[in-house]
Amino acid sequence: METPATLITRPENPKTQTSYVRIRLATQSDVPHIHKLIHQMAVFEGLTHLFATTESSLSSTLFKSPPFTALTVFILEVSLSPFPPTQPDPTLSQFTPVETRVILNSPIVDEDYETFRVVGEECLDAVVAGHVFFFPNYPSFLSKPGFYVEDLFVREPYRRIGFGKMLLSAVAKQAVKMGFARVDWMVLGWNVNAIKFYEEMGAEVLEGWRPCRLGGDALQAYANK
Amino acid sequence: METPATLITRPENPKTQTSYVRIRLATQSDVPHIHKLIHQMAVFEGLTHLFATTESSLSSTLFKSPPFTALTVFILEVSLSPFPPTQPDPTLSQFTPVETRVILNSPIVDEDYETFRVVGEECLDAVVAGHVFFFPNYPSFLSKPGFYVEDLFVREPYRRIGFGKMLLSAVAKQAVKMGFARVDWMVLGWNVNAIKFYEEMGAEVLEGWRPCRLGGDALQAYANK
Numbered sequence: 001m002e003t004p005a006t007l008i009t010r011p012e013n014p015k016t017q018t019s020y021v022r023i024r025l026a027t028q029s030d031v032p033h034i035h036k037l038i039h040q041m042a043v044f045e046g047l048t049h050l051f052a053t054t055e056s057s058l059s060s061t062l063f064k065s066p067p068f069t070a071l072t073v074f075i076l077e078v079s080l081s082p083f084p085p086t087q088p089d090p091t092l093s094q095f096t097p098v099e100t101r102v103i104l105n106s107p108i109v110d111e112d113y114e115t116f117r118v119v120g121e122e123c124l125d126a127v128v129a130g131h132v133f134f135f136p137n138y139p140s141f142l143s144k145p146g147f148y149v150e151d152l153f154v155r156e157p158y159r160r161i162g163f164g165k166m167l168l169s170a171v172a173k174q175a176v177k178m179g180f181a182r183v184d185w186m187v188l189g190w191n192v193n194a195i196k197f198y199e200e201m202g203a204e205v206l207e208g209w210r211p212c213r214l215g216g217d218a219l220q221a222y223a224n225k
Numbered sequence: 226m227e228t229p230a231t232l233i234t235r236p237e238n239p240k241t242q243t244s245y246v247r248i249r250l251a252t253q254s255d256v257p258h259i260h261k262l263i264h265q266m267a268v269f270e271g272l273t274h275l276f277a278t279t280e281s282s283l284s285s286t287l288f289k290s291p292p293f294t295a296l297t298v299f300i301l302e303v304s305l306s307p308f309p310p311t312q313p314d315p316t317l318s319q320f321t322p323v324e325t326r327v328i329l330n331s332p333i334v335d336e337d338y339e340t341f342r343v344v345g346e347e348c349l350d351a352v353v354a355g356h357v358f359f360f361p362n363y364p365s366f367l368s369k370p371g372f373y374v375e376d377l378f379v380r381e382p383y384r385r386i387g388f389g390k391m392l393l394s395a396v397a398k399q400a401v402k403m404g405f406a407r408v409d410w411m412v413l414g415w416n417v418n419a420i421k422f423y424e425e426m427g428a429e430v431l432e433g434w435r436p437c438r439l440g441g442d443a444l445q446a447y448a449n450k
Contacts, residue, residue: 038365050366057368069295071363133365138296140263140358140376141275143282146440148373151365169309169447176448182440188284189433202443208414211431215371215407218427222394223401 011068017104021163022083023096023170026073026131031058033128034073041153045188047115068094068178074170076154076163077118078108081127094178098170102161110157118160130154139182146182147175165201186211242329246388247308248395249322251298251356256283258341258353259298266378271415293319293403297358299395301379301388302343303333304351319403323395327386335382355379357392364407371407372400390426411436 026034035055044050062071077083086097110116110127118126133151138144149171154163168183175183187194187205195205214222251259256337260280287296302308311322332345335341335352343351358376363369374396393408400408412419412430420430439447 038368042366049368053366053368059261060372061363061368070361096321133363135363136295136360137285137362137373138358138360138375141267141272141278142440143263143278143286145286148362150363172444172448176445181444182438183444184439185437186434187437189435196437199438201439203437204443204445206436206438207345209411209434209436210414210420210424212410212412212428213407213431214409214426215367215426218429219397219406219408220401221426223397225394 017095017107018080019102019104019108020078020079020082020099020124021102021129021166022099023095023166024077024086026062026075026093028059030073030128031055031062032095033057033075033118034062034131034133036115036155037128037131037155038133038151040155041151044153057201064104068174069136071133071150074132074134074167075128076130076132076167077126078129078158081125083126095174097129098166098168104161108157112155116155125126128155129158130167132171134171136180137184139184141208142181144179144181146180146184147171149183149185152185164197168201231255232290242332243305244327244329244333245304245307245324246327246354246391247302247304247322247324248299249302249311250292250320251287251300253284253288254354255298256280256287258300258343259283259287259358261340261376262353262356263358263376263382264382266376269378272394283299284338292401294361295357296375299357299359300353301355301357301392301393302351303383306350307350320344320399325391329386333382335380337380354383355388355392357396359396361405362409364409365407369404369406370410371405372396372449374408374410377410389422393426415419 032055035053035058038053039048039051042048058091063074063100064070083099112184113127116128117145118128130153131151132149132153134147134149136145137148152164154167172183187198198205257280260278260283263278264273264276287298289295301421307326308324338352340417341353345354353377356376357374357378359372359374362373364371374393377389377392379392397408412423414420423430
């Protein structure tokens with residue numbers, strides 16, 4: 001058995017580890033990682049029977065519209081080295097990547113390190129740790145757009161550090177910057193840790209609503225009536 | 226007290242009434258009616274404390290993008306006369322208005338007839354009876370777009386005729402036409418009539434999910450952290 005790949009490559013201090021974290025807009029080259037992240041989320045939620053996404057279906061539907069006008073993905077990367085300076089991209093002027101430094105109490109052991117390594121970057125030890133997947137919605141009682149967060153996911157070895165909060169916070173900041181009214185998402189009622197996390201951040205967790213869904217054969221049948 | 230305005234103007238038969246029904250894309254001139262429909266829906270749901278929409282906020286956010294690429298409103302109109310032939314609009318080529326004729330068992334008494342009358346049309350007795358308000362979403366497990374129905378509303382005198390089904394069906398047909406994967410919406414758990422209606426049409430009504438919402442001051446506070 002191979003030794004799990006880890007981030008323990010250059011600990012400045014055996015007890016703590018400085019890591020650099022960046023949240024940036026995903027691009028076409030992130031599709032294989034996004035695909036694996038969504039799959040891991042389906043496993044976590046016990047919903048793999050509903051998972052039908054392929055790299056090819058993602059490639060053909062993502063990045064067709066400017067960021068924030070349709071579905072948008074933020075990627076959270078972790079590295080032991082600082083990220084190289086971001087070159088301003090005039091086409092992405094609405095968003096500046098968020099960069100920060102975190103001191104971890106213990107090094108992270110990441111068995112999927114090679115799978116989620118960011119290839120083709122100057123910063124060769126960076127790894128994708130999570131993502132948030134969102135698109136505009138439109139609360140009709142406010143008649144202002146908002147963002148709907150379809151997925152928020154942090155891979156297991158990177159949890160309990162605050163990365164989920166950083167991802168959601170990046171969406172909230174972007175909503176405020178764009179004058180949007182709200183950020184909405186859904187949580188599974190059994191996920192008490194997530195509910196606690198959302199309530200602590202000031203979100204309302206509503207009761208009494210049930211999602212309805214018409215898809216697959218039922219959608220075809222209904223449409224053909 | 227005034228006599229309520231009604232649609233009882235030309236009953237061919239005192240026991241039944243033929244009406245013509247049309248579902249079409251809303252335009253800027255429908256904003257006053259859309260505003261009143263959303264308000265009536267807030268009253269019905271007991272959520273007027275959350276209602277902050279104005280005609281002006283609707284005008285400045287609706288119809289900014291081509292239909293079906295962002296928020297889209299279908300209006301359902303009822304008339305005692307057939308609707309004039311629809312002129313094909315090349316900019317709206319993705320949607321052909323749905324027209325049908327219904328035989329009602331009894332004439333409809335509509336106290337808000339004057340308020341919801343369609344002005345500026347050749348067909349002067351047409352009245353707005355309901356609407357559906359929707360926009361694209363993106364189920365990540367399928368990586369195909371769908372539609373999210375934010376509002377589906379039929380005014381009280383026009384219920385129990387099948388107009389809600391016609392509106393939802395128009396959205397479902399459009400989803401299928403565009404190769405979309407799904408139609409999603411939410412229902413209040415206490416609205417057992419609606420749940421029954423949705424289940425009978427083949428929709429899944431899911432349990433265990435809770436909507437989360439970060440808006441207003443909480444959004445500002447979170448974004449400024």
